[in-house]
Amino acid sequence: MNKNIKNIAVRALLISAGAIFCMQNAWALLPIQHWTEASGARVWLVHSPAIPMVDVQVDFDAGSRRDPAPQAGLAAAAALMSSKGVTAAGAGESALDENDLGEAWADLGASFGAQAGRDSFQYALRSLTEPDLLERAAQLAARQIAQPSFPAPVWASERARWSAAIKESYTRPGPVASKAFGSAVYGSHPYGQKPDEQTLERIAVADLQAFHQRAVAACRARVSIVGALDRAQAQTLVRQLLARLPERSGADCAPLPAVPDPQPLQQSVQQAIPFAAAQAQVLIGQLGIARRDPDFLALLVGNHILGGGGFTSRLTQEVREKRGLSYSVYSDFSPGLNRGAFVVGLQTRPDQAAQAVQVAHDTLAQFVAQGPTEAELRAAKDNLIGGFALRIDSNRKLLANVANIAWNELPLDYLEHWTERVNALTLAEVRAAMQRHLQPERMATVVVGGQP
Helix, strand or coil: CCCHHHHHHHHHHHHHHHCCCCHHHHCCCCCCCEEECCCCEEEEEEEEECEEEEEEEEECCHHHHCCCHHHHCCCHHHHHHCEEECCCCCCCCCCHHHHHHHHHHHHHHHEEEEECCCCCEEEEEEECCCHHHHHHHHHHHHHHCCCECCCCHHHHHHHHHHHHHHHHHHHCHHHHHHHHHHHHCCCCCCCCCCCCHHHHCCCCHHHHHHHHHCCCCCCHHEEEEECCCCCCHHHHHHHHCCCCCCCCHHHHHHHCCCCCCCCCCCCEEEEECCCCCCEEEEEEEEEEECCHHHCCCHHHHHHHHHCCCCHHHHHHHHHHCCCCCCCCCCEEEEECCCCEEEEEEECCCCCHHHHHHHHHHHHHHHHHHHHHHHHHHHHHHHHHCHHHHHHCCCCCHHHHHHHHHHHCCCCCCCCHHHHHHHHHHHHHHHHHHHHHHHHHHCCEEEHEEEEE
């Protein structure tokens, strides 16, 4: 990193240190601007001038839920390979390998990468907003977005390493339980697919190229930006990032077919998987909700009381504090574009697994039937509302919230009204939401390592 970049970075850190004390309240009120580019890319912007930096996230509807079942891991493989090199293009733009890209980003004092989740394939850029640096960062990012080289020898090496890691993971009870639980809850739905040695072996360089050509299109991009850029500057940045992608129109940019939701369980399912381990892994759950479900906030509060609130939660009190069956126990919803799982998880001694499962089931059933107390509801609201500022106390955290709004089509003022909406929830609303979405008598229970 040259001296000029170092000086700019130091100034940015000093400014951020001075600004951090006022950000928690200020950022919640910063408006989100939204528009659609001529390319079809949709943009969400928060102009946050306190720090001379910008964070950008570019999402495409190309996560693992769209992987062909025989090639589970395809989206993740494309993300992994996005940093391994770019092709030559135009005068003076030679091909770059992984080392070249790493050095180029280090010289810019910026970062760029790709990752694939269940729903989205995304690129993330972080850079100082000094004009020359940002333009160079945008140009380099644009090459990685549009011109990945997917070098065959590198993919062969990475695939072998990944396969070995998968094989090693199943020597531990946690991954074994997770795989069995996913199969039980999701069935054949892509949310339950996990890559293995066979699916990775079916992914060739040609498949990575076809995935990229199909998935990464400017007209389908959702771009979230938080930083010291106004709208005009943000528009320039978005156009630079997507400029090298081929132009598409008409059928090439038609909405992708919907992915159907998984089918809910019609009866309870129990799996006991023998495993030599000091601790038995227990997962109990069912299908939950999609992120856009109107009950999301009510379930967030309800789950905080049940098992998401740490040591004050019902499950912790019943399983750990009263009976000493587990060091920690939790519950969680994992909503996505499709219905994600609700899960209760814990670890316990193998000889106590049956008792721990019974206590967890009983606690869950009682909570669904009766709901929280007034005191529990008030404490949960105070905790969630009091911690809201910590959800947006950095550009990166705020970006995650803006991307959530963009991805799930939430109102632009969602953050502004979050606390008042949580505070307005009643006991009856929380109890009704839990009863609508949870059926304790029809859940999957997976125990890995427990005794009969």
